[in-house]
Amino acid sequence: MIEEQTQQGILQWFKGSIVVKLAFIAFLTLVLLIPSVWVDGLITERSARQNEIISDVSDKWSGPQQIKGPVLIIPYKKQVRTKDASQKEVITEVTDNLYILPNDLKINSDIRSSKLHRGIFDVIVYNTLVKVTGNFVKADLAKLSIDPAQLMPAKAHLAFSITDLKGLKTNPVIKLNGQSLSAEPIFSRGSAFESGLQVAVALPDAVPDQIPFDFTLDLKGSQDLSFLALGKTTEVTATGDWAAPSFDGRSLPNQRNVTATGFNAHWKMLYYNRPFPQEWTGNDNLLANVSKLEQASFGVKLRVPVDQYQKTTRTSKYSALIILLTFISLFLTEVIRRHRIHIFNYLLIGAAMIVFYTLLLSFSEHIGYNYAYLVAAVATIGLISSFMASLFKDGKAAAMFAAILSLFYGFIFVIIQLEDLSLMVGSIALFIIVATLMYFSRKINWDQH
Template sequence: MIEQMNDNNWYQKSILLKLGVITLLILLLLIPSSWILDLIAERQDFQAQNINNVSNNWSGSQSIQGPVLVLPYTTNAAPLVANQPAQTGYVYILPDAISIKAGLDTELYKKGLYDVTVYNSKVALQGTFGQPDLNKLGITAAQVQYDKARLIFGISDLKGLKNNPSVAVAGQSQIAELLSDGDTLFNNALQVTFTLPQGGPITFNYNLDLKGSNDFNFLHTAKTTDVEMSGNWPSPVFNGRNLPDSREVTKQGFKAKWHLLSYNRPFPQQWVNDVYKLKNAKAVTQATSGVKLQVAVDEYHKITRTTKYATLIILLTFVSLFLTELIRKQSIHNFNYILIGAAMIVYYTLLLSFAEKIGFGLAYLIASVSTIALISVFTGSLLGSAKPAAMFAAILTTFYGFIYIMIQLEDYALLVGSIALFVIVAIIMYFSRKINWDTHQ
């Protein structure tokens, strides 16, 4: 009886020892798993560098800014020195209404392994300014230099400008000139000068022929801003604080419309002598809306999410292998556990390298089938039977299939994952009933 008890104690201790070793192996495999995440991040940085290179050579993201009406006026301050001219201040006025119509013709620009979305765009802008309310500003009409009025507008990347914009304002038409002064309303500004009529609304219109990449945005500056945007990109992502009031997305492209009021605009209608009013980063972010035209499937994002499940897959696989040992009463050496874990780590490098070439879906299929076949055949050879090989093929197929579904279900990933894990635990509990943890019997 004592001898039997000693055997039982030894058996229990050997199981605990094996579980301890398996746990240690899982923890050690976290190290190469983190290396895989670092590798993915490195490839993402490389992709970003390629996108930046294309943007530098072609043109970057475009943002339509303005226009703003600028009126110089003479201050009433007495000159400090005799015959010194009075100082000049500036009144800045935003439009009462502006209409923007933009059509985007997009294409994929191949740069190494990566695709960058570039586009050509025709943009038509028209609108009206109201007369400045000089009384609120403490300025008289006699102080205003109406013959030196300016209309200023900005484009985020002037390299993408394909024409010399002709601006019609207050019945006068001129070619816009680059505003080289460093203290400007916009980082990349163009302007025309004209004589402002004293009375009635001031109308304006101009057309832009642009090229850009990845994003197309506009800055909400008017009391009423109406934007119509269309393009042939089938998977746009609308961004900014104000989403479109209506949008239509098909395989052929998209159409979107915005109708924005001054209540959603973080800028005053008019002000004086603050050239940086439209450069406040927080305000500009709040007033910017538009569309992202990036490639619909973000391979690296999906691979990163897949890699984060590596520990779970290794854990479940090792638990399944360990239960198989106990049920079949056949021992598998710890070194073989290491080899199986290594195969599951190499799986993610296969997935990453293939996804860069052929896309995530097909890469996932190739990497999964290859890894499942390798581990199943290896397990079958260790246990000397085709039955455990088939069983492990089914188990791993279920695991990798489950992860693939989780990756696709962005919004329901937590719900589906919780239910699936509950089912997996229940299955393990069911099969563990067949194991006598006290004896070899």
Template sequence: MEPENSHPPLKNTNALIIKLCVITALILLLLIPSSWIQSMIDERESALQATQHNTANRWSASQTLRGPVLVIPYTELDGKVNAQQQLFVLPENLNIRASVKTKLFHRGIMDATVYQSKIQVSGNFLRSALAQSGIKPGNFQTDKAYITFGLTDLKGLKSNPVIELPGQRVAVQPIFNEHALFDSGLQAGIRLPDAENIPFNFTLDLNGSEALNFLHTGKTTDVTINSDWKSPNYGGYYLPDSHSADSSGSTAHWRILYYKRPFPQQWTNNNTLLSGDKADSEALFGVKFRLPVDQYRKTMRTTKYSSLIILLTFVSLFLTELIRRQNIHVFNYILIGAAMVIYYTLLLSFAEHIGYDWAYLISSVATISLIAWFTASLMHNRSVAVLFGGILAFFYGFIYVIIQLEELSLLMGSIALFFIVAALMYFSRKINWERHY
């Protein structure tokens, strides 16, 4: 016996096939606004990156420490002219201890990560490097020797660094020489000690944003970074030998030897060796202080499942109307599809203000409730609407779990889809496709 107020059933197989084709076309058409929403997410994320870049320009950019390097001028007879040259010597041992405190700058609904750091740099040079260079000892101008190092953004310095050597404390000065070793560098003139071992140390009070990197310039480079950032991302050519993270922050340690480093321990007259693309790609390492997965990336990943959600919803609704023997007009499918597309704009707009998780809950509850109420009014049956709402809740819950899982997302997604297809097979077996009802 047919339920009261039911719509007229489909009359024949041709009508059923036509409706299936129309529903398929609707699913394909709904992919168009879904792509628009993805473009909107890209636009909002670009606005976030612009805000972060603007904040970095005002606070300080991502910082990279290059060096230090011992530079010793020397002269060579070039025809009848004594041409001035330079010998560059890297540290035998380089030890860096960095302590980093991060904070978020809020610009409207946009956030940017910045940090304050105290970086203690120590190590030693060997005077024997002069003899190993093959240059005549009398050609060196040791009274003009200096130590230099580079930073990405000198604006981030909050105090004037002082390099300490045996019997010397020398404040550094910015470099304005276009032929300098570093584009944004500092240097301190020193008296080159006569001893074989030349220890040094200095401290940097340095502001930066998003990342802190170091260039592997020591024959042995030993770096430790302690920060209050709970989810660091270690990047560059070298991963840390050890690292840990907990509720109080994170720690990472590198100990790197000079084998396979893209530049030698000493060289002459090449002032681009430590700032070229090869040095950056094969000798740079450090940590990034970024939000693990921000709301835009999560929302973008969610929208990529929109076609799957719409397909499963329409299939479930179609099977429901066949089993219930109640015809749902195509226009009602359009309205339900529109609600499912608007869901993603709700998710994006709420995520910008209250975070992805709460936005997902609010948007899902609102959309599921709306569609369940609409289904109940169409079929005049609350139990069917509750069942259909439960199906939608399962779909959205399934997508949320997939988004949260990183490494297991493919496995869990494949298993869940297998059971969904199995369920559709189970319920579709009750349908007589020849008679429909």
């Protein structure tokens, strides 16, 4: 009999103990992190699907474009000394190439953007006219140990490339040294201009001191447009109608102006930091070096600054905090009002808060993050507060709890919208929340059985 009473006493203590209840709440919070991870995986999957759609549409339209060149290439003859099988010296005449980069390179680009739709996804594409002008100057042949008589200027050609030739809408006409020439594709595999164009230009035997060039590219692309600083002086001006451009690459614009209707940016690059010499001989592998190309590349990206998947991912990172704060608020309400809430009800409320993130993700794909957050938050708060009203049989208590949840979800929304001040605002808010919990915890009898 005594043993049975003891067991019943332990059971009653187990059911009514505040410490045990808090331990269950902590355990339940950890358990609910498992579906939170599943939600994160779902967000990643949808984001990856978006990237696949962007890649597929870009491939069919035309991918990101980079303007490389132009480069003037002049063949020359040189003698190579070798030894035959009898160790006799043999002199062979071979043809090599002299590569000359522009002295002045000016590029002007006017970018007109638009959106292509594939299902619920949008892909940013553009059309642009890129005007390229400049000049080449006579190479310092003495520095390269080349005799002017070795040059074959009549067989010279100019080469340049863009990343995706499919984006060319018209065949470029190159004006070079007073000649108008139609460009032809380069089919040489392994060349730095493999996806490029070239024109053959017959220069006079006495190569001019300056060789001006001028051509316009009418092309289309997706998301990115970049340039290479190949000139001794490179000036690039880019204008467009995209209101949220991102300037990236090794160099930022010297001048920029971004408004609600578009942008304009201007770069001026000198050759001091350019990773290429002004002229060299041999092959064009120097212009195929990925590291050097990255050092010389700069441009503009036409992308949505922060899409709904990035914001939803950031929001989901606060799931544990929201669940914990909600459970603590519910626990304090339970203790202060002396109305016991079963642990299963905690589980249902936690499940409702997890569903909040799936609602947010699904609605944000159709109506945008901000409106989706409002819909998901109102639905979740309404569901939980209605459930609380049925548990407490008290509309005021449910309304108060709805206000607490609104404060929590509003706090998270503000944190997501902020960038530079998010850490400071979040820290201050958490300090206030902890102080509030400390104040209300004074009314709890921790020795209660």
